[in-house]
Amino acid sequence: MNPVPRLSLNQETIKQWSLPELVEGCVKAGVTGVGLWREPVQRYGVQAAAELVRDAGLTVTSLCRGGFFTAIDPERRAAALADNRAAVDEAAALGTGTLVLVSGGLPAGSRDLFAARERVADALARLAPYAADHGVRLAIEPLHPMYAADRCVVSTLAQALDLATRFPADQVGVVVDTYHLWWDDTVAAQIARAGAGGRIAAFQLADWITPLPEGALLGRGQLGDGSVDFRWFRERVDATGYTGPIEVEIFNPDLWARDGAEVLTEIVGRYRELVL
Template identity: 85%
Template sequence: MSDGGPGDGDGGDGVLSRLSLNQETVRQWSLPELADGCARAGVRGVGLWRAPVRDYGVAAAARLVRDAGLEVTSLCRGGFFTAEDPGERAAALEDNRAAIDEAAVLGTGTLVLVSGGLPPGSRDLSGARERIADALAQLAPYAAGRGVRLALEPLHPMYAADRCVVSTLAQALDLAERFPAGQVGVVVDTYHLWWDDTVGAGIARAGGAGGAGSRIAAFQLADWVTPLPEGVLLGRGQLGDGSVDLRWFRERVDAAGYRGPIEVEIFSPALWARDGAEVLAEIVERFATHVR
């Protein structure tokens, strides 16, 4: 699925047809189980992660998903660009080029990037963000040549020290806008951005002049529940269980011109302990109730 692809429109059925299931939401499923389960449920898109795809075989995974009639809506993840050591930076660039190649084989135009946290002992946020820009300058043309767009994902500020120094959509756009929109976009993830009272303006900015949705490369959903059951990393909530106005986000993203997939990405041991088909059926129902 891509901007302007199947499932266009603001009507209920059109929105529901854009539902994509991220692989980590049903970690208990193998890749073949994921493909079969989504096909049986009528979910047409899947977001994949590099480690299980590599374990299965990238080309084999591409065939599996394609034969199931599914589309890979994103690949996660690349990134981790903030190291100061030249050797570490070179290794990160090499790994990201491999991730771009994997995305191309899978047929997805979106590689999600988690930018990286502060190097040990550093307090220089601005310097870390500039190193992200330096890495993007080297990788964006390489990705474009393979039909892949780099998608910067801002994470909740609780991750800024160790995982992602890009905490807001505005910060992500400040970096992405240094490059052509077709090469570098942003991820709108409700779990990470729901708290920010400037996110509506950021989504409109990401849409660009005329509402073309030009910088929005991916739109992901999870809810924020309190108290966080497993800490911030594994504490994501099922749709409708928490504080996030999911429909508000969907309406704002649509208004910005985005017509691509809407990917449900929930890291939750409680969901992983359940039957995968039951979890997916619940997601479809919650999506229709709280997002459509």
């Protein structure tokens, strides 16, 4: 099948597939990139996964995830850094230059967002040189503000860039994820800022659907089922000179309950209709 321009499929979007099924399905559908997650890759074997993807002619566009840097306890901070160095090693073995970072939420009992973000900056300072030595760029992903307390104190693209720009652009970039950023009326200016500085490390798509399911974490929508104008985002990201992959990353139990090939066919169709 003819390749679908720039489309990458994140592994979690069709979670019901094994890694070999993911690779086979993408090849059949003309999808040339995959975004991988550490846990299923570890279960399969990092080197085995790297060989499987490479032998199929696919590119690993990102590895998710590192991060969770906001702990106050020194032992927990040291453990987080050690885990992130392992994530860098895995990304390098898989042949991807992008390790997605979710910064971490507020520690128990803390209400100090500013101090938490500074601990993220401190961790980046320790980790970025190591990642650079392995050919991996750290990609800070801002998450919607509803996740600030428990998952990610970096809520806007501006906040992500304020952290990233403390470091060389080839070491630390940002993720532009439509699900997390569609609501922000400054996002066009921040995308331009990110592009001007060479900071866009990944561009990810998922829709915002309402009502949000309980917990919201697994409430990302299929392209076209919600409120996001994907072409608007793609045009603004492209205008910065970004020509990299466009990764569909959806967490949704309704999609996981369906036939994987059917879901991927639907994604490809909607991607062509709504994104290109």
